[in-house]
Ligand SMILES: O=P(O)(O)O[C@H]1O[C@H](CO)[C@@H](O)[C@H]1O
C-alpha cells in the first residue's frame with residue numbers, strides 16, 4: 203500500500219484482499235465494530251468465543267505505534283451479537299495517511315458490519331466536565347479537515363459512497379438515545395457534546411484551548427473523526443463515546459501538565475465501567491436494529 207499524502211492510497215482491490223483474507227481465517231460475521239481508543243482495549247474482554255489477529259499479520263493493515271494501543275483485531279460475540287474489536291487505532295501523528303488511518307472501517311463495511319462504536323480518550327474543554335466523565339458524542343469538528351487533511355480527498359469510489367456525503371447526522375440519533383438510556387439504567391451519568399479533532403501530537407496551548415472553547419467544543423482529541431467520516435460515507439451507523447482523561451488548561455495560572463501516562467491511567471480506572479456500558483449497548487443495539 204503506497205502513501206500519497208492526504209489522498210487515498212488504497213484501491214478497492216486492497217480492501218477486498220484484506221476482507222477476503224479475514225473471511226478465510228474466521229467464521230465470525232460481525233455486525234458491530236468497536237474501535238477502542240487509547241488504553242481502552244479492555245472493552246474487547248467482554249466478548250466470548252474470541253479469535254484474535256495481530257495487525258502485523260493482516261495484509262495491508264497498519265500497525266499500532268502508540269502505548270495503550272495493543273494492535274490486534276478481536277472477533278467475538280457479545281449477547282449473541284457478532285462483533286469485531288480494534289484494540290488500538292491509528293493516528294495522523296503516527297505518520298499514517300488518513301487512508302491508512304481509516305482502512306479498517308471499509309474492511310468492516312465489506313465484512314457486513316452495520317454499526318460502528320468508536321471510543322477514545324480526550325481532554326475536557328467544557329469547564330463543567332470532570333476527569334473520568336464519559337461523553338456521548340453528538341457532533342464533531344474536523345479541524346484537520348478544514349486544512350485539507352480529509353480522508354475522503356482524492357478520487358471517490360462510488361462503491362463505498364457518494365462524492366459529497368452529508369455529515370449533519372454523523373452520529374446516529376437512535377444510538378445516542380440508546381446510549382443515554384443504557385447509561386441511565388446502569389446508574390452512570392454521562393455528558394453529551396461536541397468532540398474536536400486536532401492532529402496532535404502535542405497537547406493544546408492555552409490559546410488554542412480557549413479558541414476551541416469559543417468554537418463550541420466540549421472535548422478535544424487526536425483521533426476518531428476520520429474513522430467516523432469514512433463510516434458515515436459508506437452508510438454505517440455510528441456511535442461515539444469519549445472518556446475525559448484530563449481537563450484542558452484554559453488558564454495560564456494552572457500548574458498541572460497533561461501527559462499520555464496520565465491519560466492511560468484514567469482509562470484504566472474507567473475501562474470497567476465503559477466496558478459494561480459498551481457491552482450492554484451492543485446487546486440492545488441489535489435488538490434496536492431488529493425492531494426497525
Ligand atoms: O484518541 P485516542 O487514540 O483514544 O487517544 C488520545 O490520547 C492520546 C494522547 O494522550 C492521543 O492519541 C489522543 O487522541
Ligand code: HPA
Pocket residue numbers: 323324325326405406422423424447448449450460465
Ligand atoms: O487534552 C487532550 N488534548 C488532545 N488529545 C487528548 N487526548 C487525551 N487528552 C487530550
